[in-house]
Amino acid sequence: MPETVFEPWNDPDAEPLIRFRNVTKRFGDFTAIDNQTLDIYEKEFFALLGPSGCGKTTMMRMLAGFETPTEGTIELSGQDIAPIPPNKRAVNMMFQSYALFPHLSVWENIAFGLKRDRMDKDSIAARVEEMLKLTRLEKFARRKPHQISGGQRQRVALARSLAKAPKLLLLDEPMGALDAKLRQDTQFELMDIQEKTGTTFVIVTHDQEEAMTVASRVAVMDHGRIVQADTPARIYEDPESVYVADFIGDVTIIEGTAQPRREGFYEMTFAEAQPGISAQSERKFTAGQACALAIRPEKVVISAEKPENGVNALKGTILDIAYLGNISTYHVELPGGQVIKAQTTNTRRLSRRNFTWEDEVWLSWSETAGVLLEG
Template sequence: MNKAVGPIKRKFAPWDDPAGVPFIRFENVTKRFGDFVAVDNLTLDIYEREFFSLLGPSGCGKTTLMRMLAGFENPTEGRILLDGKDLAGIPPYKRPVNMMFQSYALFPHMTVEANIAFGLKQDGMESDQINTRVAEMLRLVKLEKFAKRKPHQLSGGQRQRVALARSVAKRPKVLLLDEPLGALDKKLREETQFELMDLQIELGMTFLIVTHDQEEAMTVSDRIAVMNHGVIAQIGTPAEIYELPATRYVADFIGDINLIEGKVSAVSGTQLSLTSEGIGGVIDAEAAEGGDATVGLDACFAIRPEKVRISREAPPAGSHNVLEGEVWDIGYLGDISVYRVKLANGTIVKATVANMTRIVERPITWEDKVYLTWPRDAGIILTK
């Protein structure tokens, strides 16, 4: 099966280069807090100039991993290397990393430019160099006109930019971002995500972000590590994670999806058939990469709602992957409509339709009898 890489924002994929050398390496790292294992024998490589996301629910170990890199926690086992150097024993203030916290932690009595200059002064930089660097940072985050203001005179988005400018002013090798956009409203958060991407590329720095926001990780990242209970469930580009989830957990965690349980009833190379009591029929699909499907094995079929076609017209006789049901619920979200279709045995399957035109009446409405169809390669069968 060809690997779907999807759109990328730049020609940058050092992880696919056999000669590529990781810039950050977590090597068999375990972190315990008493009897609780926060990170469990984890190995992870991150490359220079990469925008990398640690994504997962609360308690999955992502923040602990970042704090160990920053030096606020020490690994119980394993080691962490940055640019080939073992970080063991190096205190946080001597590590070439900087961390931007969700709270921003700006000094309320200082102006914007003073906040940005603070770390530079602590390092003993010459005043003329400080002025040049601060001016450069203000330009990067588009806050030149706000240099003399104090944090309480700024909007939430502007305070976030000040914190970001202060974090990168010292030009660390790695910038660590702990839920950096969590305090912003949805629209401003979306705008800031693109600004963050552009800034990272312009600076040429390595960014490591911790987030539980799937959309945020998908937007900004070169690659994403999806974490679960202290281990990495899958690493890949946003498109790989979304289109080719390796496990039920990843499929269910990223975006919206239909998961239909069943048993593998036929195997032909990467082509599988799944017999499901939930839909009362057989699904023909492809196996997930790295799967070990055999006839009789419990598995599930995963398909995104936007890949399911919904119609009141019956498909041609002999068509594969056809379900018949009744429209049970409709969610109108402006750009799309979400249809929840109830099958004869009560199973609910979701389909989404883009609202391409302004219409007063829906072509499909509540209690309509409809047919759901999809091509063989629209979803995958997961055995893990």
């Protein structure tokens, strides 16, 4: 039987676990969240992504109950959560600092919330053992937080947050304190744990790679507004604005004006003495309308000779080369000053670099490679 794809947001009958309805949050004259409506579904791993001060932490703090909306409502399982105090919500929050009790063992840290809820001893023991197994911490149960590594402390915080089986777990920059390699491993662990427990996770991060790795959907935020909430693939391949295209991953933005050619195809004029760029787009543009083409470096082919069938073929000079082990990114400057990035994969171990600084090269890409956006 084919596996069903997890996409409740595309199912008109699916009931969201969380509903933000026209939520605004002001602090004095400052609007942190500006009239936002958003649905998050059960079992989702949802990421709020954006630069510092964009409102993502405020969204999370409202879910946790540390802030209340100035206007609008937030519902959890169909219930308005505004009157419910933080400790009575089926929501748990894992802080960036982990906030573990230094004098308690790993076992006792995980049991802490269960004891406060007056759960009986046997049930606590069973639940703690389950959490230790889930986070692979059985061997460290008797140790104190200072006797284990940063990655293990993070797993203790996660086990403690999940012990009370919340409907929703909020994670505030949970991997901020980990080094790059550990961070990567932990991302996959988090996804695994989220899948096993079926708990809805909402993560706040400014790390785009992290959001794109772990999340079922990503909400990109800017100045208190969600500019696009979509799957990582759609955010990367089909951004709805120059802001989203520019925020996620490596990209070249070429600004110009559109001229309709045939149905669904446009020619973009962008610089004097440069040929027009041909692009396919479902978005409608009028003649002379300002537009921008967002093109990813891996979609641009770099060659020494002019490609025979290159629809969009432009000549330039190599300005910079970034060698990243598995890939090399070339920054190529066109005569008018526009810089376009092109990427090649380094498949052979000691392949001789075909191009070097100040080489004249040709860049080309297909009509469907870039995304034409409003300028």
